[in-house]
Amino acid sequence: NEKTLIGSQHKEGYRGHWTQEILKACIVRSVKGKEHGVDYNTLFEEVRSQVRGISVGEFKEALKNTLNDKFITQEKNLYIY
Numbered sequence: 001n002e003k004t005l006i007g008s009q010h011k012e013g014y015r016g017h018w019t020q021e022i023l024k025a026c027i028v029r030s031v032k033g034k035e036h037g038v039d040y041n042t043l044f045e046e047v048r049s050q051v052r053g054i055s056v057g058e059f060k061e062a063l064k065n066t067l068n069d070k071f072i073t074q075e076k077n078l079y080i081y
Helices: 002-032 040-050 056-068
Strands: 073-075 078-080
């Protein structure tokens, strides 16, 4: 019974990791297509149209990680590839 609980927790974390990776890929794809950058609200709506059922918190975490990984940059209020 204890193994089942640990396995469930592991799978949940694994799912969260893959959700973040998918969100990061969608963020990069959305920003890459905009020559002059994209603002936060537009970016969120574009990503939300690609991945249904995401929360604002999941999006913010993925955006932060995408910036930290230097896949995109932020200049003022725009995100740029």
